[in-house]
Amino acid sequence: MPTYRDEAVILRTHKLGEADRIVIMLSRRHGKIRAVAKGVRRTSSKFGSRLEPFMVADVQLYQGRSLDIVQQAESLGAYGSEIAVHYDRYTAASAMVETADRLSDSEATSDQYLLLVGGLRALSRGEHVPRSILDSYLLRVMALSGWAPSFDDCARCGTPGPHTTFVAQLGGVVCSQCAPAGSPRVAEKTLELLRSLLRGDWDAVDAASVAETSAASGLVGAYAQWHLERGIRSLAHVIDQSGEAR
Numbered sequence: 001m002p003t004y005r006d007e008a009v010i011l012r013t014h015k016l017g018e019a020d021r022i023v024i025m026l027s028r029r030h031g032k033i034r035a036v037a038k039g040v041r042r043t044s045s046k047f048g049s050r051l052e053p054f055m056v057a058d059v060q061l062y063q064g065r066s067l068d069i070v071q072q073a074e075s076l077g078a079y080g081s082e083i084a085v086h087y088d089r090y091t092a093a094s095a096m097v098e099t100a101d102r103l104s105d106s107e108a109t110s111d112q113y114l115l116l117v118g119g120l121r122a123l124s125r126g127e128h129v130p131r132s133i134l135d136s137y138l139l140r141v142m143a144l145s146g147w148a149p150s151f152d153d154c155a156r157c158g159t160p161g162p163h164t165t166f167v168a169q170l171g172g173v174v175c176s177q178c179a180p181a182g183s184p185r186v187a188e189k190t191l192e193l194l195r196s197l198l199r200g201d202w203d204a205v206d207a208a209s210v211a212e213t214s215a216a217s218g219l220v221g222a223y224a225q226w227h228l229e230r231g232i233r234s235l236a237h238v239i240d241q242s243g244e245a246r
């Protein structure tokens with residue numbers, strides 16, 4: 001019987017039949033996994049609570065023909081409860097798992113797994129403003145997939161920066177020659193914050209003002225929505241409550 005073991009973040013679940021659940025996970029070594037967890041919706045289930053969104057678990061799976069079957073699950077990070085009781089953490093975490101769920105099989109690498117686990121852990125511990133954790137996560141997800149925005153040289157022609165016009169559709173900052181007429185300007189402080197979010201320079205991120213954080217979030221959101229094509233549903237919630245995230 002082909003079984004395998006891996007670490008995985010639970011991205012989402014849905015009900016199957018009376019007592020079972022389908023669990024979609026991003027794993028460390030096996031990319032995205034869709035598996036059935038049998039009997040987890042019964043109160044006697046030993047591992048049901050370990051297979052909820054935002055949880056990190058060590059799972060053992062049996063390889064099925066279309067869906068794998070969860071045989072065991074041990075908790076590695078019970079981040080769900082600390083995230084769920086704070087609305088701003090919850091909306092940020094929801095956008096993060098939804099983004100991870102969008103990754104194609106070839107993009108679902110162990111680096112993506114580690115990035116998501118780190119982001120969820122930081123959210124559950126309240127280490128930084130939830131929205132900044134999300135923004136940093138989104139920028140780095142895109143960087144890992146080869147879509148890093150440019151914050152220095154012109155994204156279109158490569159002319160060395162600094163440039164002060166950011167156009168999401170063109171891939172980041174653009175020079176005055178490449179900028180479409182009427183493009184809004186971006187403050188240098190906002191660009192600095194965006195670079196810090198991409199690098200994970202948390203001292204600089206934590207020191208940013210609410211206005212800078214909000215301005216950077218707007219650009220990250222526009223860029224992420226453009227580049228993830230269909231737009232992230234959960235991100236719309238986060239953008240809607242702009243200014244309230246702190």
Ligand SMILES: [Zn+2]
Binds near residue numbers: 156157174176
């Ligand atoms: Zn240019």
